[in-house]
Amino acid sequence: MSLETVRPSPGFEELLPIEYRDLVKHGQYGRDVKVSEIGKFKELVEEHPMCAGCAMTLFIRLAMMALPNPEHTINVGTAGCGRLAISQANIPFIYGNYGDTNSVASGLKRALKLRFPNQVKDVVVMAGDGGLIDIGFQGLMHSWFRQEKFTTIMLDNEVYGNTGGQESGMTLKGQILKMAPRGKEVDKIDAMGLAKVAGCAYIARIAPTNPSRVMRTIRRAVLIAREVGPTYIQAYTSCNIEYAIPTPDVMQDAFDVEKERYGFEEIMTDEAKAYITEIEKKQKELAKANAKK
Amino acid sequence: MSESTQTKEEWVPKGDLQEVKDPEWLFHEAPRETEFITGSEAAREAIRRANVDIAISYPITPQSETMQQAGYLYDEGYIKEYYRAEEEIGVMSALGGASRAGVRSLTATSGPGLMRGMEAISSWPGARTPLVLMNMCRVINTPLAIQPDNIEISFLLNTGILHAHAENQQDFFDYSLAAFMVSEQVDVTLPAVVSVDGFFVTHARGQVSMFSQDYKLPPRDGWRSAVPAMDNENPPARLSRDAPIQKSNFISYHMHASWQQEVFAAVERSAKYWRKYIGDLIEVINPDAEEFIVSSGACVSQAREAVRQEGEKGREVGLIKIKTIRPWPKAELFAALKNAKRIFVPEFNQAGWLHKELCSTLYGQIKADIIPGPRVYGGMTMPTEMVLEWLAKYRK
Numbered sequence: 001m002s003l004e005t006v007r008p009s010p011g012f013e014e015l016l017p018i019e020y021r022d023l024v025k026h027g028q029y030g031r032d033v034k035v036s037e038i039g040k041f042k043e044l045v046e047e048h049p050m051c052a053g054c055a056m057t058l059f060i061r062l063a064m065m066a067l068p069n070p071e072h073t074i075n076v077g078t079a080g081c082g083r084l085a086i087s088q089a090n091i092p093f094i095y096g097n098y099g100d101t102n103s104v105a106s107g108l109k110r111a112l113k114l115r116f117p118n119q120v121k122d123v124v125v126m127a128g129d130g131g132l133i134d135i136g137f138q139g140l141m142h143s144w145f146r147q148e149k150f151t152t153i154m155l156d157n158e159v160y161g162n163t164g165g166q167e168s169g170m171t172l173k174g175q176i177l178k179m180a181p182r183g184k185e186v187d188k189i190d191a192m193g194l195a196k197v198a199g200c201a202y203i204a205r206i207a208p209t210n211p212s213r214v215m216r217t218i219r220r221a222v223l224i225a226r227e228v229g230p231t232y233i234q235a236y237t238s239c240n241i242e243y244a245i246p247t248p249d250v251m252q253d254a255f256d257v258e259k260e261r262y263g264f265e266e267i268m269t270d271e272a273k274a275y276i277t278e279i280e281k282k283q284k285e286l287a288k289a290n291a292k293k
Numbered sequence: 294m295s296e297s298t299q300t301k302e303e304w305v306p307k308g309d310l311q312e313v314k315d316p317e318w319l320f321h322e323a324p325r326e327t328e329f330i331t332g333s334e335a336a337r338e339a340i341r342r343a344n345v346d347i348a349i350s351y352p353i354t355p356q357s358e359t360m361q362q363a364g365y366l367y368d369e370g371y372i373k374e375y376y377r378a379e380e381e382i383g384v385m386s387a388l389g390g391a392s393r394a395g396v397r398s399l400t401a402t403s404g405p406g407l408m409r410g411m412e413a414i415s416s417w418p419g420a421r422t423p424l425v426l427m428n429m430c431r432v433i434n435t436p437l438a439i440q441p442d443n444i445e446i447s448f449l450l451n452t453g454i455l456h457a458h459a460e461n462q463q464d465f466f467d468y469s470l471a472a473f474m475v476s477e478q479v480d481v482t483l484p485a486v487v488s489v490d491g492f493f494v495t496h497a498r499g500q501v502s503m504f505s506q507d508y509k510l511p512p513r514d515g516w517r518s519a520v521p522a523m524d525n526e527n528p529p530a531r532l533s534r535d536a537p538i539q540k541s542n543f544i545s546y547h548m549h550a551s552w553q554q555e556v557f558a559a560v561e562r563s564a565k566y567w568r569k570y571i572g573d574l575i576e577v578i579n580p581d582a583e584e585f586i587v588s589s590g591a592c593v594s595q596a597r598e599a600v601r602q603e604g605e606k607g608r609e610v611g612l613i614k615i616k617t618i619r620p621w622p623k624a625e626l627f628a629a630l631k632n633a634k635r636i637f638v639p640e641f642n643q644a645g646w647l648h649k650e651l652c653s654t655l656y657g658q659i660k661a662d663i664i665p666g667p668r669v670y671g672g673m674t675m676p677t678e679m680v681l682e683w684l685a686k687y688r689k
Contacts, residue, residue, distance in 0.1 A: 005526065072525055076390075092523050094393060097412050100386035103378065107349065107387030110374050111394035112524060114346050115515055121525060139386065142379035 003030050006071055023090055032219075032283075033065055035211040044070055045089035050081065053247030055254055056155050056237035059208045060085045063126065063153065066215035067091070068222055073122040074112075076105045078136065080128035081162045081239075082155045099135030101125045102143035102152060109150045122222050123150035129170035130160045133189050137169075144198035144230045151225045152232050153218070154191065157239040165242035177242065191234055192265070201229035201272040205265040207236040207258035209251070217266070223279060224272045231272075236262045306370025308344065311509040316474045320467070320570050323504035332494035335462040335501045336401070336427055337362035339469040340372070343425075344509040346396035347374040351384045353406040354439045355491040356429040360401050372399075381406040385413035385426075392422035392484075395515020395522035397473060399424065403491055404431035404445045411448065417484040418453030418556045421520045423476040423513070426454075427469060428488040429495045430590075430641070432671060440672020441491040443590060446618065447646035453556040455485035455563055456619040457571075458589040462499035465489045468616070471570035473510060481563045482519035483556070488618075490591035490641060493674070519559070564620040574622035575613050575629065579604075582611030583634040584684065585661075587626070587651055589615040592639050592675060599680035610684065615647070623654050633661040635687060639680055643670040662687070 007024055008016055022042040023029075033041055044064040050057040060082060067073050075093045077083040078101045087093045096104045105123045112121040125132075132140050132154050140152065159177055160166040167180035169189040176183045195203045202224040204217045214235075221231040238245060238253055245253045258264070268276070314323065319342075330338070336359045340348070348367065350360035367375035378384040384400050391398040402410060407428060417424065430443035449456055455476060457468040465487065472485035489495060521527045567574060578600060586596040593614045603610045613629055615622060630636060636655075638648040648665045655663060667683045669675045 074523055074525055092525055094390070094523055096386065096389070097416055100382065100389075100413060103383040103386035103413075104390035104393075106376075106378075106383075107347070107390030107392075107398070108394050108523065109390075110376075111347055111391035111396040111398070114373050114396050115394060115524065138379050139383050142383060146376065 003071055027090075028065065029071055032068070035062070035065070035215060038065075044091060045085055048085035048088045050085050051241055053240050053250045054081070055208055055240070055250050056082055056157060057085050059155065059214065059235050059237045060126070062208065062211055062214045063218050064089050064091070066218035066222075067122070067124070068219050069120065069122055072120060073124060074108065076101045076108065076123060076125045078127045078131040079162060080131050080155070080160075081157070082126055082128055086126055099131055099137075100139060101127050101131065101136055102139040102148070105150050106143050106146065106148045109148060120226055122226065124222060125150060125152045126155060127153075128161070129154055129156045129158060130168040133169040133191055141194065141198055144195060144200055144232070147199065147229045149225050149227075149229060151221045152230065153221070154232070154234045155237045156234055157237050157242075158188070159239050159242045161239040161242055165239075191232075192267075195232040196267065199229065200232045201225070201269050202231040203267040204232070205234045205262065207254045207262045207264070209254050209258050210264075213264065220276050224268070224276055228269070228272045228275055304370070306373070308371040308373070308509065311342075311344075311371075311507055313344070313511050314508045316470075316510055316570065319504050319508060319510070320471065323508065325502040325504050327500050327502040329498050330462060330501055331496055331498050332429075332462045332465050332489055333358040333362065333496065335466040336469060337366065338501070338503055338506070339466045340399065341366055341506055342504070342509050343399070343470055343473050344397060344512050345372045345399045346513065347391045348372050348399045349384050349387050349391070350375065350377050350400065351379075351381055351402070351406065353403045353431075355431060355441075355495045356401045356403040356406070356427070358495070359427060359429065363399065363401075381410035382413055385410035385417075388424055389413060389417055389420055389422050392417075392424040393420065393523040395513065395518070395524055397424075397477070397513035399427070401427035401429065403429045404433045404442070407445050408433055408448065414449075414454070415452045419552065421482045421518070421556075422484055423482055423518070424484045425469065425472045425476060426484065426486045428486050429491040430488055431491045438672055441493050442642055442670045442672060443488065443490055443640075444642035444644050444646075444670065446488055447642070447644050449486060450618065450646065450650070453483065453553075453560060454619060455481070455483055455560060455617070457485070457487045457567070457617050458615065459487060459489040459494065460589075460591060460593045460614060461494055462501045464616070465494060466501050466503060467571055470510065471567065474570055475563050475566040477513050477517070478563070478566050479517050479519055481559050481566065483559050483563065488590065493591040560620050564617075564622070567617050567620065571616060573625065574617045574620070575615055575625045577629050578612040579609050580611060580629060582609045583632070584637075585611040585613060585630060585633045585635070586637045586639060586680065587613045587615065587630070587647070588639050589618065589647060590641065592641050595675045595677050595680055596639055598677045599684065602677065602681060603684065618650075621650065621654070626651070626654055627658055630655060630661065631659055633659060636661050636663045637667070637680070637683055637687075638663065638665060639675060640666075640668045641670060641675065643668065
């Protein structure tokens with residue numbers, strides 16, 4: 001899809017819903033948006049049925065804003081809270097079977113490359129901790145080992161939120177949750193370490209405390225996945241319901257957890273570093289030149 | 294294999310040297326040459342001519358040979374993309390992903406692999422993903438066995454997947470090629486399975502007449518489909534983004550119900566294309582007989598021989614071979630069996646799925662006894678004598 005496909009043909013414009021017209025006129029297509037522009041442009045995801053105060057929703061909103069090429073992006077997800085918001089974005093969304101995201105994305109990405117050899121199509125998996133590290137573990141790991149060129153974003157709320165609060169592989173040891181009546185017996189899985197071992201080109205751990213950093217991280221991950229190899233972002237996106245975080249305290253919790261054990265970490269291969277440095281250098285130069293005009 | 298004398302720049306994918314031809318011409322008019330090959334080799338020759346974009350493999354006996362042959366075809370450039378996936382859930386999920394992007398997609402599996410991939414497989418029709426799964430039937434464990442037995446077909450009956458059951462190596466070649474064409478029709482847009490009985494057909498040789506390997510099927514056109522491909526080449530539409538059917542209200546139930554109805558209606562609509570490419574959905578021998586054998590797959594061959602031997606003794610026994618399990622040739626079966634007095638249903642499985650299908654079709658319609666057997670399973674072969682014994686027993 002080029003931007004021409006997004007834009008309505010003359011004469012048809014007035015037949016389209018205002019939402020869509022706004023998206024074309026005032027959306028993020030064809031440009032990079034900044035966090036400071038929130039409220040001044042039509043976002044790809046606006047309405048959603050997520051719980052009030054959900055940190056995951058904030059993260060997803062930022063993730064959509066960060067996509068470098070939304071008109072050529074396909075999101076892949078699985079069962080879990082996140083898809084309730086992801087499916088509302090103005091981006092094709094594949095909602096597959098339980099834990100099948102990284103297998104689906106492997107076939108999808110390779111097939112898109114066959115059909116559109118001259119057009120980059122970004123594939124982004126966005127799924128929960130349970131969907132990726134438990135039921136989707138095998139597909140996740142093998143997509144990394146195979147060096148599949150797409151981004152995986154784990155929305156890590158450390159619980160099965162959508163099914164009502166069961167422990168997941170990413171839950172902390174000792175945490176009492178459903179299906180862990182005596183507290184979780186084993187440690188939180190070191191998914192970052194696994195990503196390293198499996199050869200991800202870019203790995204980041206992040207909490208949604210710094211919106212600009214969230215966007216930069218996602219942009220980097222998507223761009224590196226295009227050319228270099230698989231990329232992985234692990235984002236702390238707390239569940240205020242199952243962890244009983246009062247709604248006004250959700251962001252404070254994110255800051256606290258970030259400080260305690262979820263600090264920002266970014267790991268990339270030399271190849272990825274050289275590639276992204278070059279891109280960002282050019283972007284900066286372009287921005288400078290534009291500012292002078 | 295890639296030729297070591299060629300440099301990378303000089304290498305030309307062999308698929309690019311093939312000429313695209315009209316499928317009807319290929320199936321019915323193109324000159325053919327006959328070779329004496331195994332079922333797995335017949336599969337390879339079908340894949341070579343099928344203009345496959347992506348093939349995703351995972352080994353399991355007795356299928357492995359087919360998908361490793363597909364690997365060699367990829368290496369030669371007959372297939373554009375190929376990889377060995379993590380296991381069957383991964384294979385079937387990835388294949389669904391590839392088909393969603395609008396390319397021609399292929400895999401093959403057997404019994405336990407089919408069961409492992411079943412969650413993904415059973416969601417293909419609802420996702421409207423045209424693709425072909427070659428299924429080399431095998432015992433479902435346990436006890437662990439690798440022997441032929443086609444009980445796995447019973448698990449596919451109510452999924453909304455198109456399903457042809459090949460009798461022999463020739464059928465496997467013909468049905469597989471037809472399956473690609475049928476599954477990609479706009480008013481079908483469904484996955485297709487072509488089953489064949491493992492070992493009896495896959496590892497045994499038979500005569501297969503084939504059109505030239507210089508020809509191939511037309512490519513899949515990703516734009517022609519009942520639902521848009523997930524390729525981001527259409528303006529984003531709520532249909533492909535929203536998930537209203539997951540909400541609990543009457544509209545969502547209604548949507549899901551009508552979506553299912555449409556999938557099964559598409560299965561029925563596929564019948565006309567199967568007829569166009571492989572002829573009638575059933576084959577009938579001795580249509581005026583009162584005693585009939587109705588079967589599918591390799592079992593038909595044993596029944597064929599039993600019918601021939603009965604004929605030598607002056608007794609006319611009818612035979613019906615069912616080529617497509619889905620679409621189920623209900624009208625054809627009813628018409629062919631309306632005057633039958635006794636119907637035998639030999640099968641290579643314990644469950645008797647074919648017998649049950651037949652009973653539900655014919656219940657209240659005809660007066661014939663529909664006899665549940667003979668059956669063999671767990672890897673046993675069905676001697677012609679067994680069919681003859683059953684015929685004799687019920688005549689008394």
